[in-house]
Amino acid sequence: MTMTRTLDRYAEAQGGCELDLSDNTNLWGTPPSAARIVSNATSAGISRYPSAYSNELKAAIARYVKVDAEMIVVGCGSDDVLDSTIRGMAEPGDILVEVSPTFSMVRAFANVSGLRVIDVSRYSASLITSISTIDAPITYLCSPNNPTGETLDLEMIETVAREVSGIVIVDEAYIDFGGESALPLLATCDNLVITRTFSKAFGLAGLRVGYGIGAPALIKRIEAARGPYKVTSVAERVAIEVLDNDIDWVRNTARTARIAREEFTRELEEIGASPIKSQANFVLIPVKHASVVSDDLRDRGIAVRSFSSLESIGDAIRVTVGPRPEMTRFIEALAEVIA
């Protein structure tokens, strides 16, 4: 048996820390209606399969984003939607272009599907030209971007969508915290798919629900590549409930996170750090020897995500923004560590 591709497992979070600021989930918790449904859930119904393509959830999302339900595909997290899009829209040997540094999972999915990944620096002066010259079947953009928190403007996204012959994925996992959604571009760009998730602002990471929005023909193909029965019946019910009855909780905690992010950024500057201006619920802080800094923080009971040699940035740690006491504890620990 000869395998040509090297497949690596995702470097999973180490866990075990008292304070976990490593995964950008909602540190204010879970929407009350979700907690209620899960704790009152009975086993009735779970001996049967959920609906194959989650039509009720798609209808609820369609109402929320104000598009037709045939423009929605859901998945087991938006990771599943990204993976299905790659599998459905490209062939082994094809190229996927990403604007780096960005979400590492996309490279992993592309690799598993046998695609080649080409990185274009988001700080390149000729970013748009480089992307359109490569003209790959899939271009991946992320705004606000993980791990930098920076956004792309709609004009840039629209130009890319117009210039390339393939599809453009715009990952909006953090759109509730800032930046401008690419949704209005769907009216004119039928090669655009926007992905979103219930894992971050919606406080439901453990349930694994995400979705994609795009032209019906594109969505149909992604859904075919995805396959049936991906969202569990409990997850579907909770996601619908939150969209219909608890969206204020989501909006309020997202607003609180935005305010906390600005405060946190100021405090980081006060202790001499140079955080990158973020529009997400996390902040990327360039530091020398990030893995050592992250180990030192771990010794103090705090988990962050460390990155080495990021394009144009170098080593850095990414820190999720949470409630005041957590942020104070982090600032005190970081000040000690970098002193």
Ligand SMILES: *Cc1c(COP(=O)(O)O)cnc(C)c1O
């Ligand atoms: C967290 C994250 C996701 C998705 O997560 P799911 O939990 O699979 O929905 C997607 N894209 C980016 C950029 C993320 O940071």
